[in-house]
Amino acid sequence: MSTGVHTPTEPAPRTPEGTGPGRRPARARRRTDWGRLYTIAVLAWLFLPILFMVAFSFNDPAGRHNITWQGFTLRWYQDALAYPDLNQAMFNSVSIALLTMVISGVLGTLLGLALGRFTFRGKQLTNLVMFSAISAPEVVIGAALLSTFLMMNVTTGYWTTVVSHVMFCVSFVAITVRARVITLDPRLEEAARDLGAGPFTTFRLVTLPMLFPAVMSGGLLAFALSIDDYIITSFVSGDVTTFPLWIWGTTRVGIPPQVNVMGTLLFLVGVILAVANVISSRRRR
C-alpha cells in the first residue's frame, strides 16, 4: 500500500479530495466540526494508557508500585539496564521479531506475488488457509502449536517461538504484497523481457523495486505483530522469556519503572519507523 499504512483489506482506489459524499458548501465549514472532535477524542482514549506509560517512566515512586505520581526523575533512564533478565527478555523479543520479519517477509512476498499475479490450482484453498490463520483465535493457535510440539516431542523454546511467529505473520505480509502486486502493470515486466532480461533479472530490477514499499510495510507489520505477541508466545516459548512475558510475570510483585522506559523507547522506535515509512512512500509517489 502506497501510503505505508496497512489495512487488513484491499487498498481502495482514491477518490479525488473533496468529492466524497460529505462535501459541503463553504458556508457550513465554520460550524464546530463535531466529527473531528469526536475522532480526536477517540484517538485520545487510544493514547491515554501510552501517555501514562511515558509519563510514569519519569516518575520517582515511593514503593514497589509505580502507580501514583511522586516526582520527576531521569533515574530510570540512566538505570535502564538494571535487570539482567529484563534485558535478556528484551533482547529475545527484538531478535525474534527481526528473524520473524526476515523469514515471513521472504515467504510472504513470494506468496503475495503468486496470489496477485498468477492463477493456479489451490489458490482458493490458499486464501482459505490464510484467512483462517489470520482469524483463528490466538489462544487456539497457541494451544494447537503446543499440542503438536508436545506430540512430536519438540522442546519448546526460542526456535519454536520464531517458527510460530512466522506462521501467523506470513499471511499478513502476503496480503500487503498482493494488494500492491494487483496494482502493478504487468507490461512493465514484459517490456523488461522484451529488452532481453531473464526472469531473475526482471524480478531483481523491475518487480522487486516496485514491490519494495509493500514488502517494507509487510515486514514492519510482521515485526510489530511479533514483538507485541503475548498469547501465542506464552504457549510456545517454554523457558524463554520475551518482553511481554516478563512484564506479565512481574505484575504481581510490581512492575519496575525500567519497563516504562523500555516501553517508551520501543514506542519511539515505532513512531520513527512509521513516520519514515510514510515519508519515503510520499517521496516515491
Next chain:
Amino acid sequence: MSNRKSTPYVLVLPAWVWLAMFFVVPIGGMLSLSLTTGNVVTGFQQTFEVGNYVEAVGTYWEQIVRSLFYGGCATLLCIVIGYPMAYWIAFRGGAHKSTYLLLILLPFFVSFVLRTISWRFLLADNGVVLGTLKSIGLIPSDAAVLNSSPAVILGLAYNFLPFMVLPIYAVLERMDPRLVEAAHDLYAGRVQAFLRVILPVSLPGVFAGVLMTFIPTSSDYVNSSVLGGTHNTMIGNVIQTQYLVNNNYPIASAITFVLMGLLLAGIFSYARALGTERVMEVHA
C-alpha cells in the same frame, strides 16, 4: 517473472509448507489430542474419548457463556465507537486521512500486555483517575472500577477498536460518491441516504470488523486476568490454565475445539443472515 506453469507453485511452496506444518497439522493434532485419555506422567492414549467434550462443556459452560457475552458487548461497543470515526475519516478526513490511520495504528507499537496493564494502573483504586476524583470528593472513597465486568469489556473494546475501524474505513473510502449524490438527487435526506445507501454498502466492512473483533475478544484472557480479577474468568483463562498450569491437555484441547466450533457456528449464521456473497467479497 517467467510465465512457465511451475512459477506460481515455486513461489507459494515455502509458505504452503510453513502454513501446513505449523497451522493445518497442529489444528488436526489438537483434534486428536482432544480425543485421548491419560496424563503427562502416563502418556496420552488415543481412545476417541468423546467424554472430554462432555466434561469440558459441563464444567466450563459458565465461562463459555461469559466469554461470548463479553466478546459480544465489546464488539458492539467497537461498532458504536468505531463506525462514526471510520465514517468521518473516510468522508471528511481530506488530506490527512493517512495520518489519522497511522494514529489509529501507532498504539500497537506499545505491547498489548503493557497497554492493558497501564489501564490497570490508571484505573487502580488510588490511581491517577480514581485517586484524583476521590481527593476532590467527586466520587465516594470506596469507589472501584477494576475487577468488574465493565472493566473487562472496556479493556477488550479498547484493545480491538482499530480492527473495527480499519475494515469499515476501507469500504467507505472506496465507495463511489456518485451513489450518495444519486440518493440526494432522488430526494433522499441525509438520514435516508445513510440508511439506504451508505450503510448497506459498508456492511461487508462491518462484517469484517465484527470477525476481527469478536473472535479475539471472546477468546482473550489477558484483559480478564488483568482487569477482571478472579470473578470474571473467560474461556481463554480456562484454556491457558489447563494447558500451561494443570497440563491437562485432553480436556484443554477439547475446550479449545468447543470454543472454535462456537465461533465458526456464530460466523456462519451471521454471514448467512447478512448474505454471504456480498460479505465474502471483502476477503476474496
